[in-house]
Amino acid sequence: MKLLNHATAYLAGLLLLVISLWAGLFYVNMLDEIYDSIDDGLGNQKILVMQKAAQDSTVLRQREFEAGYFRVREIPFTLAIHRKDQYRDTLMFMQNEQDFEPVRLLTTVFRHKGRYYELSLITSMVEEDDLIEDLLYSLLWLYLGLIASILVLNNLLLKRIWRPFYHILQRLQHFKLDDPQPVPVQPTNIEEFQLLNQTVEKLLQQNVAVYQNQKVFIENAAHELQTPLAISLNKLELLAESQPLHENQLLQIGTVMENLERLTRLNKSLLLLSKIENRQFAQEADVELSTLLQKSLADFEEQLAFKDITVELQLEQEVTLRMNPDLATMLVLNLLKNALVHNVPGGFLRIQLSVSGLVFENSGKTDQPLNQEQVFTRFFKDDSSTASTGLGLPIVKAICDLYGFKVQYDFRQGHTFTVTF
Amino acid sequence: MKILVIEDEPQMLETLVHSLQQEKYLVETASDYDSALEKVTVYAYDCILLDINLPGGSGLSLLEELKKQQKSDGVIIVSARNSVDDKIQGLELGADDYLPKPFHMAELHARVKSVLRRRKFEGQNLQILQNLQIDLDKHLAWVNGQEMVLNRKEFDILLYLVTNKDRLVSKTALAEHVWGDYIDQADNYEFIYSQIKNLRKKLKDHGAQVEIQAIYGIGYKLVTA
Numbered sequence: 001m002k003l004l005n006h007a008t009a010y011l012a013g014l015l016l017l018v019i020s021l022w023a024g025l026f027y028v029n030m031l032d033e034i035y036d037s038i039d040d041g042l043g044n045q046k047i048l049v050m051q052k053a054a055q056d057s058t059v060l061r062q063r064e065f066e067a068g069y070f071r072v073r074e075i076p077f078t079l080a081i082h083r084k085d086q087y088r089d090t091l092m093f094m095q096n097e098q099d100f101e102p103v104r105l106l107t108t109v110f111r112h113k114g115r116y117y118e119l120s121l122i123t124s125m126v127e128e129d130d131l132i133e134d135l136l137y138s139l140l141w142l143y144l145g146l147i148a149s150i151l152v153l154n155n156l157l158l159k160r161i162w163r164p165f166y167h168i169l170q171r172l173q174h175f176k177l178d179d180p181q182p183v184p185v186q187p188t189n190i191e192e193f194q195l196l197n198q199t200v201e202k203l204l205q206q207n208v209a210v211y212q213n214q215k216v217f218i219e220n221a222a223h224e225l226q227t228p229l230a231i232s233l234n235k236l237e238l239l240a241e242s243q244p245l246h247e248n249q250l251l252q253i254g255t256v257m258e259n260l261e262r263l264t265r266l267n268k269s270l271l272l273l274s275k276i277e278n279r280q281f282a283q284e285a286d287v288e289l290s291t292l293l294q295k296s297l298a299d300f301e302e303q304l305a306f307k308d309i310t311v312e313l314q315l316e317q318e319v320t321l322r323m324n325p326d327l328a329t330m331l332v333l334n335l336l337k338n339a340l341v342h343n344v345p346g347g348f349l350r351i352q353l354s355v356s357g358l359v360f361e362n363s364g365k366t367d368q369p370l371n372q373e374q375v376f377t378r379f380f381k382d383d384s385s386t387a388s389t390g391l392g393l394p395i396v397k398a399i400c401d402l403y404g405f406k407v408q409y410d411f412r413q414g415h416t417f418t419v420t421f
Numbered sequence: 422m423k424i425l426v427i428e429d430e431p432q433m434l435e436t437l438v439h440s441l442q443q444e445k446y447l448v449e450t451a452s453d454y455d456s457a458l459e460k461v462t463v464y465a466y467d468c469i470l471l472d473i474n475l476p477g478g479s480g481l482s483l484l485e486e487l488k489k490q491q492k493s494d495g496v497i498i499v500s501a502r503n504s505v506d507d508k509i510q511g512l513e514l515g516a517d518d519y520l521p522k523p524f525h526m527a528e529l530h531a532r533v534k535s536v537l538r539r540r541k542f543e544g545q546n547l548q549i550l551q552n553l554q555i556d557l558d559k560h561l562a563w564v565n566g567q568e569m570v571l572n573r574k575e576f577d578i579l580l581y582l583v584t585n586k587d588r589l590v591s592k593t594a595l596a597e598h599v600w601g602d603y604i605d606q607a608d609n610y611e612f613i614y615s616q617i618k619n620l621r622k623k624l625k626d627h628g629a630q631v632e633i634q635a636i637y638g639i640g641y642k643l644v645t646a
Contacts (some may be wrong), residue, residue: 227500230523234436237526247637254638306612
């Protein structure tokens with residue numbers, strides 16, 4: 001829900017409450033005033049009737065209301081004594097409405113020539129149910145009118161006022177660390193927005209600076225480590241070619257070279273991890289996973305054959321992912337390498353690809369499930385695989401994290417790695 | 422064949438020069454931007470090995486300079502940066518190849534030979550070694566004019582070893598060249614041995630005058646019989 005409408009929702013609730021309370025009060029007060037007015041009128045008529053009765057005795061013979069608005073009945077003194085003016089509501093059959101309608105009735109007692117008479121006066125009353133209905137409708141219209149006005153106000157005026165805020169939001173939404181495109185700041189007179197603009201600007205600049213520094217650091221680290229590694233490796237290669245050397249010496253050179261190569265792999269993998277985590281693989285393209293899987297399997301064909309591993313590839317349908325092609329290759333290759341390196345001779349490898357995800361299941365040196373948490377941490381190794389860098393699965397995890405995929409390990413018929421897109 | 426090595430790291434430079442001289446190339450060197458610029462302006466080289474990080478300027482601007490001067494020297498960028506951006510930029514500026522450090526000497530020689538073949542021999546794609554003939558385009562090999570049937574990997578191995586004949590080629594270098602860079606985390610390279618074994622048998626059956634020697638603990642070497 002948008003901020004503006006959120007405020008409107010609260011306002012609508014509050015308005016409903018206030019208007020209801022106000023309506024109650026208003027109704028009670030109005031009714032009070034109406035009674036007051038009607039009773040005043042009845043009081044006046046009472047005086048008028050009594051004055052008329054003093055001059056015209058036919059008035060005293062008006063026993064029923066019929067054509068008039070009053071009736072007079074003679075009552076004994078005993079009943080007349082202590083009687084006060086009495087106002088009350090009652091119902092009367094109205095000819096025009098053909099229905100009983102509420103009327104106000106004033107009953108009073110007066111004395112004429114030593115006799116006591118009871119005088120009843122009526123006047124038409126306000127119909128309360130009609131009044132309430134009218135009031136309700138009016139209020140409903142008022143309420144709807146208010147809400148409509150607020151909505152219009154929000155959408156025209158407030159939207160204008162909040163425009164700098166939405167502009168900042170948009171800037172943040174489209175901001176990319178690896179591709180910081182300067183979006184012009186929208187000038188505003190509102191202090192809070194000015195502050196927000198400045199703060200965001202400062203924060204973004206700091207982040208870009210830190211990111212750039214880190215990028216430079218990574219590149220420098222790569223340079224600083226790779227050159228000595230290159231020199232050492234190449235010198236050893238030259239040494240191995242120089243004649244004559246004993247088998248024993250060659251073997252030792254070979255061992256040193258293997259270790260240097262391992263160091264190189266470690267360095268490369270660590271750099272790759274940092275690069276992924278720093279989102280330095282920006283270019284994206286549509287990657288066809290089944291093609292990639294088949295190509296990767298072909299690359300590993302000899303190794304799979306050498307270890308006599310049965311490969312079962314299940315491609316349910318073509319899956320195309322929008323991601324960096326190098327990272328897609330890295331993801332598949334690392335999963336494949338993992339399944340190969342930790343496999344046993346004569347083992348199996350099952351790969352399933354569907355729209356929802358990619359599953360690698362392989363036999364392993366142990367039939368015990370591995371630690372689900374630790375399997376993706378850096379340098380986690382089962383003791384038997386000295387040649388692996390312990391960085392393959394962390395790379396898989398980093399790539400999955402980057403694209404919002406979920407990767408998890410569990411043990412079914414074999415060690416199973418599931419990537420959910 | 423004249424090769425210019427532009428590299429600021431003295432030991433790296435020395436190793437490169439040493440290894441290239443073994444292949445009987447005429448090697449010249451430059452270790453900073455200015456001397457490199459002077460050399461490429463004055464002389465023509467068949468191949469230039471170019472480091473990107475140089476004192477006094479970037480190797481990429483040297484490439485731009487070469488392009489401006491309309492020089493047709495073959496260029497292989499040798500960089501420790503291994504950055505995709507550098508690679509794309511370098512190739513766009515007319516470099517022939519990009520080789521990230523660290524690399525195996527065998528790989529460097531293969532790349533240099535490939536550049537020379539394209540530049541100097543107008544893409545002459547027939548390699549001949551004794552009675553062995555290899556057609557790089559058609560991926561075919563003959564011994565004494567008789568075709569030797571090889572699968573794709575066997576062909577690649579043979580070609581790589583022939584390119585590096587009489588040199589020691591480590592198992593890793595061979596694996597990375599033939600199976601791609603990503604092979605690097607495979608637990609061992611024993612699987613290469615079975616491929617080599619098949620290749621040896623085929624060479625022997627056809628009476629080839631070349632032989633693949635195993636260098637204990639390190640790799641292989643192809644020698645002429």
